[in-house]
Amino acid sequence: MRTPEETARAVTAGVCRLMRGGLTAAEEAAQLDGLAACYAERTDVRHPFHPLGDTPLRSRASLREHFAAGGPPAGVESFDVVDDRVHATADPEVVIFEFRYAGVIDGRAFSLPCIFVVRVRDGEIVESRDYADHVAAARAFGRLPALAAALSPAPDMS
Numbered sequence: 001m002r003t004p005e006e007t008a009r010a011v012t013a014g015v016c017r018l019m020r021g022g023l024t025a026a027e028e029a030a031q032l033d034g035l036a037a038c039y040a041e042r043t044d045v046r047h048p049f050h051p052l053g054d055t056p057l058r059s060r061a062s063l064r065e066h067f068a069a070g071g072p073p074a075g076v077e078s079f080d081v082v083d084d085r086v087h088a089t090a091d092p093e094v095v096i097f098e099f100r101y102a103g104v105i106d107g108r109a110f111s112l113p114c115i116f117v118v119r120v121r122d123g124e125i126v127e128s129r130d131y132a133d134h135v136a137a138a139r140a141f142g143r144l145p146a147l148a149a150a151l152s153p154a155p156d157m158s
Helices: 004-020 025-034 060-068 136-140 144-151
Strands: 042-046 057-059 075-089 095-103 106-122 126-130
Touching: 004 025, 004 060, 004 075, 004 106, 025 060, 042 060, 042 075, 042 144, 057 060, 095 136, 136 144
Parallel strands: 042 126
Antiparallel strands: 042 057, 075 095, 095 106, 106 126
16 A cells, blocks of 8 residues: 555656656557546545636546646657655654646746645545645646636626
């Protein structure tokens, strides 16, 4: 059974493999299944800083869908976890995983700071609060205009 630290690291390593792309359909499906298996069947994963609002992910199936959504961005040359540190807490089920996703997309370097506060029971994540720089991610993946449009008020049609 994985420790909380090993489980948190398994998730981010799996995300990196997905984001790098180049997987066959079978490899991608296996990677998605492996990522989803890091979570309990009933879980509570939140992204409190997401600019479009925090929509809780409450099941292993919803986490698999979350990881499958959109696929890797085009032009990914590298995508890795760097500057990673795990901070133990007084609760043996909870770790704080501080890191950056860093890499290169279409020749442009990016850095996405993240902190995950993860509760792991029996090797599976039962609760996580994922704090990430979503604006930096949108910029890195070429999705900043879409994010800005989504944040803009709808035109008044009256």
